[in-house]
Amino acid sequence: GENVEQHPSTLSVQEGDSAVIKCTYSDSASNYFPWYKQELGKRPQLIIDIRSNVGEKKDQRIAVTLNKTAKHFSLHITETQPEDSAVYFCAASTRYSSASKIIFGSGTRLSIRP
Amino acid sequence: DAGVIQSPRHEVTEMGQEVTLRCKPISGHNSLFWYRQTMMRGLELLIYFNNNVPIDDSGMPEDRFSAKMPNASFSTLKIQPSEPRDSAVYFCASSLIRQYSNQPQHFGDGTRLSIL
Numbered sequence: 542g543e544n545v546e547q548h549p550s551t552l553s554v555q556e557g558d559s560a561v562i563k564c565t566y567s568d569s570a571s572n573y574f575p576w577y578k579q580e581l582g583k584r585p586q587l588i589i590d591i592r593s594n595v596g597e598k599k600d601q602r603i604a605v606t607l608n609k610t611a612k613h614f615s616l617h618i619t620e621t622q623p624e625d626s627a628v629y630f631c632a633a634s635t636r637y638s639s640a641s642k643i644i645f646g647s648g649t650r651l652s653i654r655p
Numbered sequence: 656d657a658g659v660i661q662s663p664r665h666e667v668t669e670m671g672q673e674v675t676l677r678c679k680p681i682s683g684h685n686s687l688f689w690y691r692q693t694m695m696r697g698l699e700l701l702i703y704f705n706n707n708v709p710i711d712d713s714g715m716p717e718d719r720f721s722a723k724m725p726n727a728s729f730s731t732l733k734i735q736p737s738e739p740r741d742s743a744v745y746f747c748a749s750s751l752i753r754q755y756s757n758q759p760q761h762f763g764d765g766t767r768l769s770i771l
Contacts, residue, residue: 573757584746584762585698592757630698634757642711643688643760645698 543568545633547646555654560621562649564631565613571633574607574614575643579628588629589616618651626653657681659763661747667769673735676766679728680749688760689722689732690746698746704730705752737770744768 544567554560566574575590591598591605591614598605602621607614618625628650634643660679668674680687688703702712704724712722719738724730734741744767748760 575759577762584764586762587759590759642700642703643757644700647697 543571543633543635543642543644545631545644545646547631547649549649550647551650551652553652553654554621556621556623558621560618560625560651562616562629562631562651563613564615564633564646565611566633566644567612568633568635569609569612570635571612573634573643574605575632575634576605576616577630577632577645579630579648581627585630621653623653623655626651659747659749659761661745661763661766663766664764665767665769667771668737669771670738671736672770673733674737674741674768674770676732676745676747676768678730678732678747678763680730680747681761682728684749684751684761685727686750686752687724687730688748688750689730690748690762691743692746692765693743701732739770742768742770 547564572593576588577585578588579585589600589603589605591607596607602619604617628648630648631646632643659681662677686705689701691699691701699714701714702722703710707724720734722732744765746762746765748762750760751758
């Protein structure tokens, strides 16, 4: 079955610097890769997603890249701000005829230093 | 759009008691997912339904756990009997699955369960 590995598990960056979180997946049939942000005590919320027919997607300070050959994808946050502090989860999903299952990475705790 | 609604938000009960968690998915969504989140194990998929039918329950820890979806707008996750190691935050999420096209999952606010 699908396995998703996420690195690093914790990340601390200076406010204003960039943060990069990397994930690898095992199932070459995976075709959908969402990223979720979870603030302390709250629910995971989708921040950006990418499909396998696209190599890169950007939304303001957030961008995601996908390398299908290497089976890895990354989240890039530029000009980090204190409100970016949270746990970030990557995920990979394969859509079959009647079923769809998302496998989550183990999460990255991002801390932004003032 | 009210989002995914879970109840209760917090539950504290004694070991051995039956616990029932409830979820109302977003109207029009056809898939529903139950997750458990702990510090040690992260976010684990327990079971998911498509059109009210359980598709994959391989994540359900043991026979003490059961889940039902009697209709498109309601699901329950039941633990009987409960044990201290079941203490966790339980999330419900829903999604609209189109043929051969994944869509994002929307999470509820979760139920924080504590078994004493």
